[in-house]
Amino acid sequence: MSDNIKVSVIVPAHNEEKYVERCIDSVNRAATRVKCGVEIIVVCNRCTDRTAELALARGARVVTDESRCIATVRNTGIKAARGKVIMTIDCDNRMTEDTIREVLGMLNSGRYIGGGAPLRFERYSFPLWLNDMMCRAGFKLTGLYCGIFWAEKSTFEAIGGFADKKAGEDIATAKNMRAYGKKLGKRYGCLRRNHLINSTRKYDDMGDWLYFKLIFKNAVAMIKAALGDRTDYDKLMDELFYDYNGK
Template sequence: MFYRKTVYWRTTVEPIKFSIIVPAHNEEKEISKCLESIKAAAAPYGEQAEIIVVLNRCTDRTEEIALAYGCTTIKNDDRNLAKIRNAGARAARGEILVTIDADTVMSSFMLAAAEKLLATGLFIGGGVTGKFDRMSIGITASVAALSVPIMLKYGLISIGIFWCRKADFDAIGGFNEGMLLAEDCDFARRLALYGLRNQKLFGTIPFAMTTSSRKFDQYGDWLLIKRPEIIAAFLKENDQKLADQLYYDFEN
């Protein structure tokens, strides 16, 4: 009599230090600069850093460029940045998650600074401060016009690039998928509150990014002064029409 022996193979995914998540909708003009900056910041970590590009309804060369840089690519077709970022987080192997937009460049010290702050045990994670690649009086006024009501609603927070341990990201449920706008501000507030409950601070890494002024280039530097309905939409959080215009259908 012969017996069939069934062998069960156990596969494990080896953890790494960093997973950097980049949402991207038709970003062939911008994403190379973003990925170059991540590669430079991640150079000291070697194979301990991965870049996950979440392709969102891309019809250009974004995927080709991402693969050329050795990135992991996944697809998500939702018109919802929270869902797009969360899809990247689910695929992540890193102990530390970092989120950055495809039109943003991180400073060379950004990842090392995040690791150092988290290693102290004093910080739950946080955001960064930075600058636009072009400034003007109109852009400054527009940013101020949005920043004040956002600060009054969500508190004194920093956004731009987020960094935290994946365990803490999962503990607060990631980004709020019920929001179409200001999901980053909401995430920062919830992460900060979770940190307080665990006797940890929400940190800010200064001068850690440069982001594109392309929306001001297209719509005008005084955009948020001339169109206060955009500020109202951010506070409302679920204006699909404006969300599509500013993010999900925006073409550079």
């Protein structure tokens, strides 16, 4: 069975019993559109709910990692992967149905070292539309698309996996992958026909202006972090990501 697995989809999860089934279902739908084997690895991170039970019932493999660093959690999943191709997606998000097929097509072309995917919110309002426009502009300017990462496992191994950072690991990893690809004459790409369906649960819980408010409220913490003192910034990351168990 493992000989047929070509794609491993890594799903980090911290108490995600409300979302794990729909995430896995989206991956399984995408898996039906390709002829190779696809495994789903849910990396349970400090879970105290039914995440692991529900993931196993949906046919996923489950591994555990107790660290408080998303990069380490993802790297644990990559190490456990049996596939040649690695994809990552957060547990509260979903992928569109031809995502895996497009990824394989881009990698098989030989032009891409790996890449990311565009983000689209699962619902929209005026502040979420503004947030979306900011994300699109940032991705367009930098070319460092994130959300769903994809590359061969050997590529992740060559760059040392996800960058060992508590926050901003996605951008750092994209930079590392792009630099590695440049040495091989390959590009860091972005899916064109598929996208990440981005969860709005934090906005549902704390309001659609959430990130705009956070920028103003925590401007001092962000400046201090840029100058080397990450104490307040790391507390904010814990609150928003590592300890968050909202709706």
